[in-house]
Structure formats: C-alpha cells, structure tokens
Amino acid sequence: MFRTARPLRLVVAAIALTGVVVLLGVLTLGGDPSPSADEPDAPVVSPTLTLADLDTTSLAVRRDSFCAQVPPESVAAALGADPEDEQAHAPGDRVELAKGVRDVAHEHGCAWTAGDAAARAWVFAPPVSPDQARAVARAAREADGCTPLPGAPSYGAASVGLACRTDRGREVSWRGLFGDAWLTCTLRDRDVPREELVDRAAIWCATVAQAASA
Secondary structure: OOOOOOOEEEEOOOEEEOOEEEOOOEEEEOOOOOOOOOOOOOOOOOOOOOHHHOOHHHOOOOOOOOHHHOOHHHHHHHHOOOOOEEEEEOOOOEEEEEOOEEEEOOEEEEEEEEOOEEEEEEEEOOOOOHHHHHHHHHHHHOOOOEEEOOOOOOOOEEEEEEEEEEOOEEEEEEEEEEOOEEEEEEEEEOOOOHHHHHHHHHHHHHHHHHHHHO
C-alpha cells in the first residue's frame, strides 16, 4: 500500500517496447491510493468500440487490477484466436518485463497469448503526474524500432500510439494518462499486416481503457 504522508522513490524501469527496455529513471511519486470502490462505475465495456469512437479523456482509470473486467471475446478478437495462456501480475511480483529481462513489477497487469500473438495491458500502481507522463511518452517515442502512429486517437492525456518492430513480430501500442493513472496496452503479432494490426489494437486498447475504468 502507498501512504499519502510518505513520498515513494520509485524506479519506473522497463517499459517493454517491442523487446526494448526503456529506463525511465527515478521518479518521486506520492499521493492518495486508488479511488474507493464507492465511486460510480464507468459504462459497461463495449468489446467492439474503437479508440476513434471513444472519448478517453472522460475516463477515470483506477490504479488497481482490472484483468477480470476484460471481456473474453475481446481477448480472442485481439489475438485472432482463443488464448492459449493467460497471466496476471500485481506490484511486488517478479515478472518478465522484456525478453530475457525479469524484475519486480510496479504495476497491475495482464497478458494473453495465442501462438505468436500477444495482447497485454498494465497500469502503474503509484500515481503519475502530468510532467512524469510527458517524460514517459517522450521516452516511448524515442525507443529504437518504434515510430508514432500518424493521426493516432488520444489515449487519455500525454498519450502516444506506436508501431514497433520486435524480434517477436510487429507490435502496436497506446499509452497515456487517465487522471493520475498511466495505462498501457499492446498488441503483437508476427504475420498480421500492419494496417490490420493497428485496427485490432485500436479496438483492444479501447476495451482495456473501459475495463480499467470500470
């Protein structure tokens, strides 16, 4: 648990961008815990809504586990098949942040795989300020093998949409700030054409944003 009265020095390390780990440095993070469960729920998750049709700036994402809120049909649609494996992690768990790199997680996240396809999403557990969000977005844009998606719909504030080349296939991602929560979603597939993968990722990331705000 993070306490309001004591700031936390946290290394936000290893945002896995297409097999490249971006070290974001030491951030001084603090603030209140996630919103209480008494707050009103967000609208029901629509598994077919795309980012172009979703006002992500109106969503308030919780800095908590959201994996159970993701509809199974959305996972299958993103992967192009029923998932063969499903994993979730919480802050303090030791997880693979990139290929061959394992470290202690500082986020709530989940991942589903089917063959060469992988759909992932995570939200940082500590609060993130607008300045920190802009720094994270800038580091993501500058990662090797990644290029910004032209005309990408917004994903909260300070958002960035990317298409990246990895040794496991092409990966499309969106990441951005929702209130004080930094949310990331990725979709990777080796054989899917870029345009199709971008379209599927836009639906996947819209689903993730709705699930994380529910």
